Structure formats: C-alpha cells, structure tokens
Amino acid sequence: MAHRTLKTRYRLLARRYGLQIKRIIPRHSLYKRNAAYRAITDRGDFLLKPFCRSRILGQRTPKQQIERISSHIRTLQEAGYPHLPKWLTTSSGRYWTSYQGKPYYLTEWIKGRELQNDVQDYDSLGKALAGLHNVCPTTRLPMSHFTLKEVGFLKWQEALFRRQLVRLDRRRGRWFRKHGAECIALADEAWRIIKAPEVQRLILMEHEHPALIHSDVTFPNVIIRSDGLFLIDWDRVRLGSIYLEIARTLQNTALFEPPRMEALLRGYEQFRPLLPEERLLISAFFRLPVEAWLSANRIAFGRSPSANHVLKKTWRPRLNAIGWMDNWARTTTAPEASGHHHPEGAGINEEGEPAAM
Known part of the structure; x- marks a missing residue:
C-alpha cells in the first residue's frame, strides 16, 4: 500500500512538469536512504528530489528556503552558468512544487564519472x-x-x-x-x-x-x-x-x-x-x-x-x-606541487609538524 501511495505521489508530481513516469528508482546519499529518485519518463531521465530544510540556510521554513534557492537557481540559469544541471519548471513557471506540504524539485539527470586523479x-x-x-x-x-x-x-x-x-x-x-x-x-x-x-x-x-x-x-x-x-x-x-x-x-x-x-x-x-x-x-x-x-x-x-x-x-x-x-x-605564482614546502614562519617545522607559536 505504501509503495502504491509513493507511485501515485511521484506520478502526480511529474505531471506538474508535463512528464509521465515509467519507472522510479531510489537513490541513496552518504547520509540518507531514498535521498532522491531517478525518474525514467516519456521525455528521458530526470532527478526528482524531496527538499529538506537545512540549518545552514537559517531559521526559514522549508517553503521560504526553497523559494530563496529557486531565486539563486534562476540567477545562475539566466547568467548561463554551464556547470548547473537544468532545473525544470512546472506549468506555472516555478522551479519547485509540493505534495502534502513537502517541497520537491526536478532537474535533468546527469550521468558521468567522479573526479579522478587527473x-x-x-x-x-x-x-x-x-x-x-x-x-x-x-x-x-x-x-x-x-x-x-x-x-x-x-x-x-x-x-x-x-x-x-x-x-x-x-x-x-x-x-x-x-x-x-x-x-x-x-x-x-x-x-x-x-x-x-x-x-x-x-x-x-x-x-x-x-x-x-x-x-x-x-x-x-x-x-x-x-x-x-x-x-x-x-x-x-x-x-x-x-x-x-x-x-x-x-x-x-x-x-x-x-x-x-x-x-x-x-x-x-x-x-x-x-x-x-x-x-x-x-x-x-x-x-x-x-x-x-x-x-x-x-x-x-x-x-x-x-x-x-x-x-x-x-x-x-x-x-x-x-x-x-x-x-x-605567500607567492604570486603557485609553487611546484611537491607537497614538501614549509617556508620559515609558516607554522610548520622541518619535520612537517606545527611549529611553536
């Protein structure tokens, strides 16, 4: 029953963006299970994410926080910032929507690799x-x-x-x-x-x-x-x-x-x-x-x-x-990356330990 309710919720949310969900796959973060979802739709794959209030953004309500974030996302997209996944807008032009009071947003799905030693x-x-x-x-x-x-x-x-x-x-x-x-x-x-x-x-x-x-x-x-x-x-x-x-x-x-x-x-x-x-x-x-x-x-x-x-x-x-x-x-040009630079007075002694202050 719970699974059926979730499918109903995500289909409703996707329709607000003009999408039809074919399949939904949970994605886990380092700190939370089901932190986001990969939504496979009739128009491709997207990231569907429930927004959680963050203490780092102050004492605002979740709605106030997502509104402020949406304003910043709009600024970045209008500036043509190329390192931001495209955020989709609902039929009403908003970057987010809600279900039973909880905010959600939808972005393009970015498939690639992690940083490498390059x-x-x-x-x-x-x-x-x-x-x-x-x-x-x-x-x-x-x-x-x-x-x-x-x-x-x-x-x-x-x-x-x-x-x-x-x-x-x-x-x-x-x-x-x-x-x-x-x-x-x-x-x-x-x-x-x-x-x-x-x-x-x-x-x-x-x-x-x-x-x-x-x-x-x-x-x-x-x-x-x-x-x-x-x-x-x-x-x-x-x-x-x-x-x-x-x-x-x-x-x-x-x-x-x-x-x-x-x-x-x-x-x-x-x-x-x-x-x-x-x-x-x-x-x-x-x-x-x-x-x-x-x-x-x-x-x-x-x-x-x-x-x-x-x-x-x-x-x-x-x-x-x-x-x-x-x-x-302390230089105008970055030093060679040897990992063994400990200039005098920099707070590190010759053995790599913090020097006495």
Whole structure:
C-alpha cells in the first residue's frame, strides 16, 4: 500500500512538469536512504528530489528556503552558468512544487564519472567554482558579512574543542592526547593570519561584492560528463564566504595532495585571480582542523568518533598540504606541487609538524 501511495505521489508530481513516469528508482546519499529518485519518463531521465530544510540556510521554513534557492537557481540559469544541471519548471513557471506540504524539485539527470586523479579534472573544478563566485546575485544584503560570521562560529567550535580536550577519556581520547597540541597550534596560527590588517579589511569589505556559493562541493557532488563538469545537489546554494568554500573544496576533494590542490587553484585563478590577502585568508581556513573538533565533540557526547580513522589516515598528508598552502599564500605564482614546502614562519617545522607559536 505504501509503495502504491509513493507511485501515485511521484506520478502526480511529474505531471506538474508535463512528464509521465515509467519507472522510479531510489537513490541513496552518504547520509540518507531514498535521498532522491531517478525518474525514467516519456521525455528521458530526470532527478526528482524531496527538499529538506537545512540549518545552514537559517531559521526559514522549508517553503521560504526553497523559494530563496529557486531565486539563486534562476540567477545562475539566466547568467548561463554551464556547470548547473537544468532545473525544470512546472506549468506555472516555478522551479519547485509540493505534495502534502513537502517541497520537491526536478532537474535533468546527469550521468558521468567522479573526479579522478587527473590534474585536468581539478583544473575544471577550479574553473567551475570561480565561475560560480563570479555570478552577480540578484539578492544583495549590504550589511551581511558572511566570512565574519563564519569566523565567529569557527572560533566558538575551537573554544569548545579546547574545553573538551581535557575531559576526553584515556581510551578514545588517545589520538587527541598525541595531536591535541598540534590542533591548537594550527588554529592559533589561523587566527593570527585572520587578524592581519589586510585580511581584516578584506573581510569587512566583503558585503560590497556578495557571491553565491554551492556550500557542499564534495566527491559525490561533482560529476564529469563528456561535455563538461557539473556540480549537483544545490540544496544549500546561498550567499556566503567564497574563501571558506575554496578551502573546504580543497579539503573535501583534493585528498591533501598538492598536485590536485595546485590544479584546482590554478583553474580558479584563470577565471578569478586572487589578491594576496585573499590567498592568506584561504590558507588560514584550510589549516583549521575542523574534523578533529567534530570528532572530539562526538566523543565528549558518548557517540562513535566516526572521523577518527580519517584523521589518523590523513594527518601527515594534511600537515604537508598546509605547508604547501602556506607557501602558495605567500607567492604570486603557485609553487611546484611537491607537497614538501614549509617556508620559515609558516607554522610548520622541518619535520612537517606545527611549529611553536
């Protein structure tokens, strides 16, 4: 009965877009079963997705959030942004519809491959990100300082980590007893960079050039097709900090490998060259060990430290990548991607460990 009800729902939703569903296939995400559906219709294959309210978009209702997202999608489509799947409109011209109060949207189905260990893939991803950040949004919030707000939240997270560090039990807190001081040193250096006068001026002037960000550029959300690279899952598109987005994209996709990082940043700067202070800010965000903070928080609340094995596996490459980023931030041309650049005063010593601050 439940299955029949679902089929009825999806057929009704598809008809609002002028489509007839022949078959519907559930698609799972990393975090949720049946996160979306592949709708096989009389006019081809499409992605049908229920929209879920996101805390990252503030306290708005799901309807208010999807309306804001639709406005940004319309801006991107009207600007001809080529890395966005085509969003379909209903007979009334809207990018979304609802069923029993829950919003849904429909886009073209993008079939392709994931990012590979190919510098051309990362060059293309950098260009796609820069193209997004260059789109002039229709919504302007002149008093919004997105990066400033992000810095405040990150400082709160790090302060919580410092308090939790002393309370972690001996067994599950073993990694933190070994590397906790390194985490603190990395954060201290990031805050020092962010406090630099030229970086502060950049942050305070950000409201004059608001930019759209994707907010979730990860391996599953990057698909490469014969005709180009596509970013999918735009449920969190918003006005935000491009500097934090660049840093997180590097962390989420480049596997802390300098050749991939260099290719992504080179591609980005071909479309949107970065000022010296912008490079410094990106490097400061990149060095923050957010995964360690989140893992410590899970342990403190008695949950499984799911990020711990990732931290153990990536910690040494992460420190090497931070050294490379420090060098990149202090040069006008990106350094060779050897992964062993630790300039004097960059916060990394000759053994790849965070230097004393």
